[in-house]
Amino acid sequence: MKNNLELDNILKELPHGGNIYRAAKICKKAPSEIIDLSASTNPLITSREILKKIQKLFREISIFLDKYPDPECTQLKKIIAEKYKISEKAILCGNGSTELIYLSIRALSPDKVLIVEPTFIEYEKVTRISGVKKINRIFDLKKEKILKKLKTALKKEKVQAIFLCNPNNPTGWVIEKKKILEIVSEYPDITFLIDEAFIEFCEKESLLREATFYPNLIVFRSFTKFFGLAGLRLGYLVGNEKLIERLKNYKEPWSVNMFAQTLGVFLLTDKNFIKKSLQFFKKEKQYVETALQKIKVEFFPSVTNFYLLYLPKGLDLTKYLLKSGILVRNCYNFYGLNENYIRVSLKKRKENQKFLRVLKTWLKDLL
Numbered sequence: 001m002k003n004n005l006e007l008d009n010i011l012k013e014l015p016h017g018g019n020i021y022r023a024a025k026i027c028k029k030a031p032s033e034i035i036d037l038s039a040s041t042n043p044l045i046t047s048r049e050i051l052k053k054i055q056k057l058f059r060e061i062s063i064f065l066d067k068y069p070d071p072e073c074t075q076l077k078k079i080i081a082e083k084y085k086i087s088e089k090a091i092l093c094g095n096g097s098t099e100l101i102y103l104s105i106r107a108l109s110p111d112k113v114l115i116v117e118p119t120f121i122e123y124e125k126v127t128r129i130s131g132v133k134k135i136n137r138i139f140d141l142k143k144e145k146i147l148k149k150l151k152t153a154l155k156k157e158k159v160q161a162i163f164l165c166n167p168n169n170p171t172g173w174v175i176e177k178k179k180i181l182e183i184v185s186e187y188p189d190i191t192f193l194i195d196e197a198f199i200e201f202c203e204k205e206s207l208l209r210e211a212t213f214y215p216n217l218i219v220f221r222s223f224t225k226f227f228g229l230a231g232l233r234l235g236y237l238v239g240n241e242k243l244i245e246r247l248k249n250y251k252e253p254w255s256v257n258m259f260a261q262t263l264g265v266f267l268l269t270d271k272n273f274i275k276k277s278l279q280f281f282k283k284e285k286q287y288v289e290t291a292l293q294k295i296k297v298e299f300f301p302s303v304t305n306f307y308l309l310y311l312p313k314g315l316d317l318t319k320y321l322l323k324s325g326i327l328v329r330n331c332y333n334f335y336g337l338n339e340n341y342i343r344v345s346l347k348k349r350k351e352n353q354k355f356l357r358v359l360k361t362w363l364k365d366l367l
């Protein structure tokens with residue numbers, strides 16, 4: 001294959017999920033031909049029925065293109081506040097939750113940060129570029145052990161902030177809210193940065209409401225995953241009012257465009273989309289789990305729309321799949337993991353089937 005050289009560099013080329021543009025170049029396809037299982041977004045957002053509604057909304061607001069978007073995201077905050085029964089003053093919207101994660105670290109400027117690993121690699125990146133003097137980590141692939149390790153680590157050395165992704169990317173586990181709150185209460189001097197990018201799959205464990213009255217708790221939410229708005233960029237954080245006022249000083253103005261604000265309002269109020277998406281993922285989860293068990297591929301139990309797989313020769317598989325136009329997230333650059341860990345997301349049935357078919361063929365060739 002002519003592009004072997006590029007395929008050999010595949011890991012360096014794709015440090016994050018979702019880069020269909022680079023993947024398409026590597027396997028000489030159009031980006032639209034890539035089956036992207038590397039980004040855990042909801043494929044139903046582009047279903048005909050939803051697209052029709054979105055196009056109508058976009059047509060209506062296009063006449064405002066020469067106007068600035070509302071810098072306060074007033075309408076969106078109102079809808080979020082109503083949905084979760086919190087104050088609008090406890091919400092700050094951003095251009096994806098990543099903007100807000102970066103902003104929070106800039107504003108809090110902690111000296112020492114603890115990261116619960118393995119997890120979203122941007123936490124490490126933001127701490128590295130923001131003058132954090134020390135990064136402590138705890139690591140485990142078993143959820144049952146992670147809180148115990150966290151408690152031990154905190155007894156040993158105090159930090160100013162903790163990153164905890166819940167549900168966690170890439171393991172797919174969720175830690176019960178009650179257990180997290182016990183630690184949040186015990187350590188009022190530590191700011192807990194809880195990333196709930198995947199919480200729509202288990203809302204009952206959300207700490208969003210608690211974040212409005214615990215002064216040391218910030219919750220990040222994203223429209224990228226469950227709502228599938230990866231390309232539009234929309235997220236928000238929730239914290240107590242005093243903290244929000246402080247964080248606002250660090251925010252660039254107008255980072256949330258008017259299309260994102262409008263779609264955020266639309267999706268949060270579309271109960272049908274939420275219900276259908278939950279049903280869809282439940283069905284696909286059962287289908288993919290059963291298929292993986294049948295071909296004896298090891299996966300970590302997940303409450304979300306992705307799975308962490310363990311496969312010997314994971315790099316080889318990553319390349320093999322890409323040759324068939326399937327992009328997965330090789331987890332080589334997650335702390336404590338290596339290239340034999342692969343994260344795959346659920347897409348529509350046809351795409352899931354193609355992935356399973358190619359995986360099966362690769363496994364057969366391996367024997």
Ligand SMILES: Cc1ncc(COP(=O)(O)O)c(C=O)c1O
Binds near residue numbers: 223
């Ligand atoms: C846990 C987690 N948080 C946040 C993000 C980024 O979200 P956003 O697109 O809202 O910036 C990701 C994306 O991969 C993620 O996995």
